[in-house]
Amino acid sequence: MADKRMEIAAFFSSWNKLTAAQQQSLCSAAQLRSVTAGEMVHGGSSECTGLLLVCSGRLRAYSASPDGREITLYRLLQRDVCLFSASCAFHALQIDIAIRAEEDSSFWIIPADVYQRVAEASGPLSTETNRLMASRFSEVMWLLEQVLWQSMDRRLAAFLVEEANLEGTEELHITHEEIGSHLGTAREVVTRMLHYLQSEGLVRLGRGSIELTDRAGLEAVGDT
Amino acid sequence: MADKRMEIAAFFSSWNKLTAAQQQSLCSAAQLRSVTAGEMVHGGSSECTGLLLVCSGRLRAYSASPDGREITLYRLLQRDVCLFSASCAFHALQIDIAIRAEEDSSFWIIPADVYQRVAEASGPLSTETNRLMASRFSEVMWLLEQVLWQSMDRRLAAFLVEEANLEGTEELHITHEEIGSHLGTAREVVTRMLHYLQSEGLVRLGRGSIELTDRAGLEAVGDT
Structure with a gap:
């Protein structure tokens, strides 16, 4: 349990600003999952997979057209956190992002509702969430500019x-x-x-x- | 001053969860600005204009290519809040969005550093900021899908x-x-x-x- 706690803590720069009870909520809700290369991890906004904390391997986040074409939005590597698999927790976030493993991978899943409850009560965790979203947003804007102008x-x-x-x-x-x-x-x-x-x-x-x-x-x- | 306070308050659903001192910080820092149709409001990520709260008129947020081509990202109408003109406050947000008035418009500007300080201390305001960013992110993802697949x-x-x-x-x-x-x-x-x-x-x-x-x-x- 102490190991699990340290592993989860390492994903959040705001960890030490959370109360003991908040840390406990995130830790006890987190579930470890392993997938093999090629496996689907998250199927779009209709699913509420939860927050992903990547321990090992490589995941690919992509957008798919109705007729099955795809474009890669970004990759998730070891130590990365994925918000969009928990988009059900962010009511305003209506983005259909699918996630598939490119290599054998393992990650912690924190259920969206647990994460949301802690983030709403904690300014620092909420601010960290904001930074994470801003960073993904910047990647997608970069991609839009590439598609448009390059x-x-x-x-x-x-x-x-x-x-x-x-x-x-x-x-x-x-x-x-x-x-x-x-x-x-x-x-x-x-x-x-x-x-x-x-x-x-x-x-x-x-x-x-x-x-x-x-x-x-x-x-x-x-x-x- | 009471009028100004009520006007600013109306832009934030989390207003009543802010402390009196936090409300005061936002209010006293806010400056009203008027522009005429066609005027530039914000020139890109190098500028730190601040948070915009639109009182009247219409603003256009767009991305420009190095050789001067443009694409509209979204419009800002009365009661809309623009985060991206304060992207200097969000270190991870590296997005070059320009904003120009499409009609004669007026808006409050809250300096980025003031807004950032209050949001970091307030879970509810930070969560609201998150929702706002998620909503813009969704619009830009929608646009990316349009450009790619439509x-x-x-x-x-x-x-x-x-x-x-x-x-x-x-x-x-x-x-x-x-x-x-x-x-x-x-x-x-x-x-x-x-x-x-x-x-x-x-x-x-x-x-x-x-x-x-x-x-x-x-x-x-x-x-x-």
Whole structure:
């Protein structure tokens, strides 16, 4: 129990400003959950999964169109906290964000109603929640600006560099279809752009793989 | 002073949960400002204008590209509160939102540092701030989904209906260029789409005006 308490505490910078009873509420409500790569974690605003505190692995938050197209909004890594899976706790937040595990992952879930009750009573926790929301909002605004004002070749180059950083390798095993779902575009567009980047000597396309052959060149293309 | 106090109080649902000293801080810091139609109110994240409480008129919040293209994020009407002009108070909020008056307008400005100090000490005000941010976030996510998944004819039809509602008339005096700046697209695209809507009998294009001749038809096209 002391271990669990320390683990939960590490996710909140305002922890020491909570009362003992508030700390206890969050801790005793938190449940550990493990998922395997590819598993759905949260299905949209109709579900009330709760606040997610990521212990290990990697989750992908994305938006899906009615006809099944997707765009990645952001990734959740170890130590990240996800508010949007608890959007039922924020009445004004009507956002359909889906979350899926990209790797085997584990996370604590704090039920939305428990979190909401503590945050409403605590200025510091509420302020921390605010910062978290502001930070996600900034990421989504950045994405909107990218979609509106940036060309797809720049977005693709920036995505490949980010992906190589996340995976820790220059050789990515990802399909053109999957890249399309990250960037919110069709597979055909991705394939055409990848061939363009290959003709510029920036990547080498293999069977089911993309090798970054000139990372500096890709960073220059993707620089926004 | 009693009038000013009541006016400010009306903007906050958590007002009665603030201490007298907190109410006093917000009130005495608030300054009334009037602007004329077309005037810039806030220039982006580098400025720290403060929280805006709109008394009358209409403001437009938008994002601009480095090369001067624009897209409307949302409108601020009477009784609306704008957080993003105080984004300097929310360290994690790095969003370049510009705000311009669309009509002659007046609003209270509460300096960001004053607002931040009170919100950090007050759970209820902080929670209200959270709801406000969540609500704007939802609008921007909706816009992102529109830009990604909706065709421009639907977006244009929905915009014309919204504009007619705001202006209270079926005859809009707005240029194709201005519509492009609302929707984040080029004038040529707007002109082409308007001619398409005219050929469908939904609008009549005049010199510097657009008449909505079939509002139900436009609503059907724009329905998302």
